[in-house]
Amino acid sequence: MFAILKARPEQGLSHADVESPKGPGPGEVEVAVSMAGVCGTDFHIWKWDEWSSRRVKPPMVVGHEFVGRIARVGEGVHHFSPGQRVSAECHVTCGHCRLCRTGRAHLCRETSIIGVDRTGAFAERVVVPAGNAWAVDDAIPDRHAAVFDPCGNAMHAATIVPLAGRDVLITGAGTIGLFSIGIARSHGARRVMVTEPSPYRARLARELGADLVVDPRAADTRAQILSMTDGQGPEIVLEMSGNAGALRSALEVASNGAHVVLLGLPGSDVTLDLAETVIMKGATLHGVTGRRMFGTWYDVSAFMLRNPEVMDRILTHRLAAQDYAEGFDLIAAGNCGKVILDFTGKAA
Numbered sequence: 559m560f561a562i563l564k565a566r567p568e569q570g571l572s573h574a575d576v577e578s579p580k581g582p583g584p585g586e587v588e589v590a591v592s593m594a595g596v597c598g599t600d601f602h603i604w605k606w607d608e609w610s611s612r613r614v615k616p617p618m619v620v621g622h623e624f625v626g627r628i629a630r631v632g633e634g635v636h637h638f639s640p641g642q643r644v645s646a647e648c649h650v651t652c653g654h655c656r657l658c659r660t661g662r663a664h665l666c667r668e669t670s671i672i673g674v675d676r677t678g679a680f681a682e683r684v685v686v687p688a689g690n691a692w693a694v695d696d697a698i699p700d701r702h703a704a705v706f707d708p709c710g711n712a713m714h715a716a717t718i719v720p721l722a723g724r725d726v727l728i729t730g731a732g733t734i735g736l737f738s739i740g741i742a743r744s745h746g747a748r749r750v751m752v753t754e755p756s757p758y759r760a761r762l763a764r765e766l767g768a769d770l771v772v773d774p775r776a777a778d779t780r781a782q783i784l785s786m787t788d789g790q791g792p793e794i795v796l797e798m799s800g801n802a803g804a805l806r807s808a809l810e811v812a813s814n815g816a817h818v819v820l821l822g823l824p825g826s827d828v829t830l831d832l833a834e835t836v837i838m839k840g841a842t843l844h845g846v847t848g849r850r851m852f853g854t855w856y857d858v859s860a861f862m863l864r865n866p867e868v869m870d871r872i873l874t875h876r877l878a879a880q881d882y883a884e885g886f887d888l889i890a891a892g893n894c895g896k897v898i899l900d901f902t903g904k905a906a
């Protein structure tokens with residue numbers, strides 16, 4: 559079958575005709591992939607940066623955001639049947655540890671990630687544990703269902719504290735930042751402010767209805783955010799960039815008592831003025847990873863059903879699976895929202 563993989567420990571990805579799955583094992587389902595989203599994680603693996611070169615063991619089929627139809631079910635699987643449309647949670651967890659057993663499986667230390675640690679979904683077929691599969695509502699089109707995973711990251715981060723009536727600053731309008739704009743608006747935030755240096759993504763942020771979109775490098779960024787928040791600063795910050803400067807500026811402008819939700823991954827250690835911008839402000843920092851299983855998935859499903867136009871605005875490019883290299887070039891240039899790969903021409 560056709561698959562996109564990290565064949566060797568070097569930059570880039572390649573495609574190959576690989577062996578199809580032998581079938582789902584007990585408790586697993588085999589999915590014929592129809593569409594898949596290209597994620598920042600895939601881009602890290604494409605670049606073969608420090609993180610991915612330590613983590614990924616080639617050859618590895620990549621990709622973890624997908625939707626498709628169940629082709630076969632393994633022994634003991636009773637809640638899914640062939641033909642059913644599913645996406646899947648990409649974190650495969652142990653199910654036995656204290657975190658898994660107390661509703662915090664997204665923090666399981668034994669997590670193996672589809673397309674990172676185990677065979678991924680940029681292929682005609684992928685096998686996943688049935689417990690990870692998510693039955694997709696009939697009213698959600700494939701192109702939206704393919705991105706449950708990143709929309710879920712945004713949903714998880716944006717629902718750590720209630721947004722209704724609050725002023726929200728989102729730092730970074732990559733895909734997850736863009737989803738966060740739609741979620742903050744749909745959850746009743748008072749003002750949604752965004753900092754984003756890329757003109758392409760800043761335009762998308764405006765189209766999604768952000769009240770203020772500013773270039774973080776501009777001299778009056780802080781003044782503009784303060785003037786939009788009655789001089790108080792935002793009460794909630796969603797840090798989606800992983801950029802140390804963006805985090806420092808956000809902490810400086812944030813209101814006293816602010817909640818600062820950190821999702822973007824910095825590439826190295828970050829220095830902060832803890833005394834002035836966290837302790838004296840009484841700010842709360844929240845680290846967020848993955849999606850709550852499966853509370854976040856229900857929330858995302860409802861969001862997608864109510865906001866199809868938001869989804870379509872963020873999904874800027876749809877490419878045939880074999881044109882994946884073009885997708886990575888778009889991401890490298892920052893000239894895209896979400897890039898979707900279409901495997902339907904490939905599906906057996």
Ligand SMILES: [Zn+2]
Pocket residue numbers: 597598599622623707708
């Ligand atoms: Zn992802």
Ligand SMILES: [Zn+2]
Pocket residue numbers: 651652653654655656657658663666667668
């Ligand atoms: Zn566990």
